[in-house]
Amino acid sequence: MKGIFHIILTMLTVLLILAPQTNSLLTLESLPAVLLLLLGAFIGSLTPDIDKGKDAAIYHSEIPGAGGKKFHLTPMFGYSIYYTCYKPLQLIFRIIFGKKIYAIHGHRELPHSPIGILLISVLLTLYIWLICFALSFVPYLAFLNNNYLIYHFGAAFLLGCFLHLIEDTCDNSGIHYFYPFSFSRLRGTIKGDGTDINPTVYAVILLFAAVIIFSLTILKFIPAQFAYPLSLLVPIVLWVIFLRASGVPAKKAIRE
Numbered sequence: 717m718k719g720i721f722h723i724i725l726t727m728l729t730v731l732l733i734l735a736p737q738t739n740s741l742l743t744l745e746s747l748p749a750v751l752l753l754l755l756g757a758f759i760g761s762l763t764p765d766i767d768k769g770k771d772a773a774i775y776h777s778e779i780p781g782a783g784g785k786k787f788h789l790t791p792m793f794g795y796s797i798y799y800t801c802y803k804p805l806q807l808i809f810r811i812i813f814g815k816k817i818y819a820i821h822g823h824r825e826l827p828h829s830p831i832g833i834l835l836i837s838v839l840l841t842l843y844i845w846l847i848c849f850a851l852s853f854v855p856y857l858a859f860l861n862n863n864y865l866i867y868h869f870g871a872a873f874l875l876g877c878f879l880h881l882i883e884d885t886c887d888n889s890g891i892h893y894f895y896p897f898s899f900s901r902l903r904g905t906i907k908g909d910g911t912d913i914n915p916t917v918y919a920v921i922l923l924f925a926a927v928i929i930f931s932l933t934i935l936k937f938i939p940a941q942f943a944y945p946l947s948l949l950v951p952i953v954l955w956v957i958f959l960r961a962s963g964v965p966a967k968k969a970i971r972e
């Protein structure tokens with residue numbers, strides 16, 4: 717699936733998760749947490765494609781589909797994650813599992829697997845923790861030491877990566893969920909080149925759902941005790957429907 721669809725589908729899913737919490741999130745104190753959640757999910761939504769080569773969206777500051785607008789944090793994270801997380805992990809996997817860890821067809825390998833995104837997220841969070849720890853010795857920056865927002869960012873990053881895997885499961889290349897132990901892929905029938913209408917339809921449905929829940933929450937039609945169940949259930953139910961609508965599980969396609 718193309719980078720632009722990963723960004724749109726992931727960010728809309730995150731908004732849908734946050735929508736029932738709107739009343740508690742619309743405060744000045746929660747602003748840093750919300751911004752870091754969105755940033756983590758955004759970077760995470762593009763990260764699995766670091767194994768795709770240098771034309772992947774994460775290595776470029778141009779925001780796809782945003783008319784030339786640039787976001788310089790994207791390539792900064794892209795190259796940092798490539799050299800400090802992906803390459804060291806790939807080397808360790810190569811030593812343990814041998815040459816079979818490389819994708820034979822197509823690009824999807826370590827960063828396109830659950831174990832890969834989990835390890836990359838843990839490593840990235842650890843690096844950020846260490847940088848914040850070092851900075852905490854600077855006057856006025858002591859609050860950075862073991863700040864809970866570091867974990868917020870790490871969790872949102874992992875969620876962004878996980879949603880990328882779910883999105884790629886819909887297309888005909890699929891995802892090997894048991895990599896590196898098994899290379900059989902769970903896949904759908906959507907073409908990954910952006911010509912299929914389905915991702916656009918899914919985006920519209922996610923947007924509608926987010927707007928409806930956001931409005932109901934603001935108008936206090938949703939009791940507070942339903943906020944967390946709704947945050948969890950609505951995105952899960954919608955994504956199960958999207959996966960089925962994408963033909964998952966499909967038989968192996970011609971293209972890997």
Ligand SMILES: [Zn+2]
Pocket residue numbers: 717764765828880884
């Ligand atoms: Zn991908």
